Amino acid sequence: MAAVAPVRRPKRRSIPVGRILLLGFFLVFVLWPLYWMFNTSIKPSDDYLTVPPVWFPTAPTLVHYEAALFAYRGLDGLINSLIISLSATVLSALFGTLMAYSLARYNTGGQHLSFWVLSQRFLPPIGIVLPVFLIYRGVGLYDTHIGLIVAYTVFTLPVSVWMMFAYFRGMPKSMEEAALVDGCTRWEAFWRVAVPLAAPGIVAAAVFAFIACWTEFFFALILTSRTAFTLPTVFRAFIGFQGAQYGEAAALAIVSLVPSIALGVLAQRHLVRGLTLGAVRG
Amino acid sequence: MAEVRITGLHKRYGAFHAVRGIDLDIRDGEFTVLVGPSGCGKSTLLRTIAGLEESSEGTIEIGGEVVNDFRPRDRDVAMVFQDYALYPHMNVAKNIGFGLKARKMPKSEVETRVAEAARMLGITPLLGRFPRQLSGGQRQRVAIGRAIVRSPRIFLFDEPLSNLDAQLRDEMRGEIKRLHQDIATTMIYVTHDQIEAMTLADRIVLMRDGMIEQQGAPLELFERPASTFVAGFLGSPRMSFLPGTLKLDGSAAAIRLSEALLPVAPGRSLNGAIDGQAVLLGLRPEHLTRAHAATPAQGTFRYDATIDLLQPTGSRSYATFRLAGAPVMAELQAHDVSRPGERLPIDINMNRASIFDAKTERAI
Numbered sequence: 225m226a227a228v229a230p231v232r233r234p235k236r237r238s239i240p241v242g243r244i245l246l247l248g249f250f251l252v253f254v255l256w257p258l259y260w261m262f263n264t265s266i267k268p269s270d271d272y273l274t275v276p277p278v279w280f281p282t283a284p285t286l287v288h289y290e291a292a293l294f295a296y297r298g299l300d301g302l303i304n305s306l307i308i309s310l311s312a313t314v315l316s317a318l319f320g321t322l323m324a325y326s327l328a329r330y331n332t333g334g335q336h337l338s339f340w341v342l343s344q345r346f347l348p349p350i351g352i353v354l355p356v357f358l359i360y361r362g363v364g365l366y367d368t369h370i371g372l373i374v375a376y377t378v379f380t381l382p383v384s385v386w387m388m389f390a391y392f393r394g395m396p397k398s399m400e401e402a403a404l405v406d407g408c409t410r411w412e413a414f415w416r417v418a419v420p421l422a423a424p425g426i427v428a429a430a431v432f433a434f435i436a437c438w439t440e441f442f443f444a445l446i447l448t449s450r451t452a453f454t455l456p457t458v459f460r461a462f463i464g465f466q467g468a469q470y471g472e473a474a475a476l477a478i479v480s481l482v483p484s485i486a487l488g489v490l491a492q493r494h495l496v497r498g499l500t501l502g503a504v505r506g
Numbered sequence: 507m508a509e510v511r512i513t514g515l516h517k518r519y520g521a522f523h524a525v526r527g528i529d530l531d532i533r534d535g536e537f538t539v540l541v542g543p544s545g546c547g548k549s550t551l552l553r554t555i556a557g558l559e560e561s562s563e564g565t566i567e568i569g570g571e572v573v574n575d576f577r578p579r580d581r582d583v584a585m586v587f588q589d590y591a592l593y594p595h596m597n598v599a600k601n602i603g604f605g606l607k608a609r610k611m612p613k614s615e616v617e618t619r620v621a622e623a624a625r626m627l628g629i630t631p632l633l634g635r636f637p638r639q640l641s642g643g644q645r646q647r648v649a650i651g652r653a654i655v656r657s658p659r660i661f662l663f664d665e666p667l668s669n670l671d672a673q674l675r676d677e678m679r680g681e682i683k684r685l686h687q688d689i690a691t692t693m694i695y696v697t698h699d700q701i702e703a704m705t706l707a708d709r710i711v712l713m714r715d716g717m718i719e720q721q722g723a724p725l726e727l728f729e730r731p732a733s734t735f736v737a738g739f740l741g742s743p744r745m746s747f748l749p750g751t752l753k754l755d756g757s758a759a760a761i762r763l764s765e766a767l768l769p770v771a772p773g774r775s776l777n778g779a780i781d782g783q784a785v786l787l788g789l790r791p792e793h794l795t796r797a798h799a800a801t802p803a804q805g806t807f808r809y810d811a812t813i814d815l816l817q818p819t820g821s822r823s824y825a826t827f828r829l830a831g832a833p834v835m836a837e838l839q840a841h842d843v844s845r846p847g848e849r850l851p852i853d854i855n856m857n858r859a860s861i862f863d864a865k866t867e868r869a870i
Contacts (some may be wrong), residue, residue, distance in 0.1 A: 397593035401558050404578040404651065405585045405662075406605030416608075420595045 258481075265289065265474035288471030288480070290482045298458050298476045299328065304457040307369055309437035312376035317430040319377070320384025321422065325414060327385070328392035328401075338389060344382045353446050360447055367449045375443055380433035387432070391425030392418065431491045438484060455480050508569030508582075508659040508692060509534045510555065515564035517716075524550045528564070532694065532709075537686050541703040542695045542713035543739070548696045548799070549664055550629040551713070555694065556662050558583050564720050579608075584653035585662040590645045592637040592652075597606060598624075599633040602651045609656075623655040626688075627681075643674045646695050650682070654689065665693040679705060683838045687869060693865035700740050712736055721723065729858070734867040737860055743824055746834040747786045749864060754781040755786050761788065761861065763830035771857040779870050786867070791824060794836035796843070797851035805857040811836075813848045 296481030558580035731737035
């Protein structure tokens, strides 16, 4: 039909084939492992390694979930992980905000303290895990919730402080000064003006802290045993001398994704604003 | 309502000496403008009065009470900031009422006073909006509302109009002046804009390098500047400075500018001046007019000028010509001059001219 219609039509926007292909490829790349994990978690054990693979299990089962959560104590790990990660996140956000505010507004510790805080992250974890283990065993923090909460708070603090430091530094001082002249104490000016304005940054820092705690394996492995063990450490049990428990591992992985995804959805709006830091000002 | 007395005030930031020994008395209800080029310490002085900066030395008294150790909230001052500093997470009503709420005023009274302040400033329809939904001028009004609602003893303004466009600035300047007339509270206003200083002030305090260069009523500073710095800072277009030498001959005095000899107005005091002293003759554009009379009036000097440069503004034209090699600007009626290159007789009013010592740049 194009051949017989020399009439010029307004050019229609063409379909962006390249873009769609690229997006499609990216989606498959990201979602395929997730799909395969979910698929494995509901497959009967006999279907794990068949060739050709079982794309959709004909008889889906929840036995792996049951085994992972109860026989392997995945549920206990989940609860421990939630308690420890949420506590450490709250503490990290709280102390991180206070420290960052102090660094940004009072120049506490001169130019060196702020860098020293960040430098804590340069330490390879393996360099400190043994001393921490020995100290914890000595003071009775080994295999306790408090012990891991303290450790995780300390590890996540540098990043929280630095994210908040950048945020507070980008925030004009004059609003807090206006609050001081208006009749606030220093503390009220912080609490009623600076903190509400820094909320996106605080949320972003908290999300980062939570993800770090939620996925942490190494310290949890060394510092806990039968009581305060976290979800990532449960996965150890799935590789044994009887072979790998693919179904249970996949089932627990799916379970462990839920809180992260829920948090991501809840915090998404703040997260984007928080990551752009002080750059966008209304 | 209160007077402010500042005695021997210094402010240092490490090695940087921002304010160097300020003594200042501000009367109750007076509108004082601190003016000077950027970096002269005027904002630091204001912030020290507010309590946002600590003084390094000296005392600040408000209403007869030394407030050096008072927190900002206990000084009972209100401040309007250059960037307005509205609280972005609160609407206009909450912004204005914030200070009252922070001082634990009952809610019903906060509402009454916020409504009253909004009515005074004509921003009642905006009370429910957030700062980001307001224009610059509206934000400025809200910032002023936040200050007046508390009925403080002193108002402090830190370059409040510098973020506004020219037209709005003129309008808000008028409103601030009216506000001062209505509430007659002591106001201290910082600006680098000499027009704001001249139009608003009961008293101008002109600062330079952390010190007061000269203070007084606007016209006093304008007509009798203490130094070339003051003379050059106030007035637009700027005063022209012509280097010359002083000739004293008995009771008559004159200034020699190469070939020309300009008589100094008789009766003008020339304290301590000596014959042959190097001086700068300061002429404002409005001291020069086109000569119409056949002979120059008493105290004027007539000069045949060749106009180099003409800047018409509509009602007036600024004409630049050379007098003894130095450029001088005259403010002429638009119909007095037509084009550059024109030769005109110009009358210089020596009665209003300023004379400065060329070395110290202080007025003689």
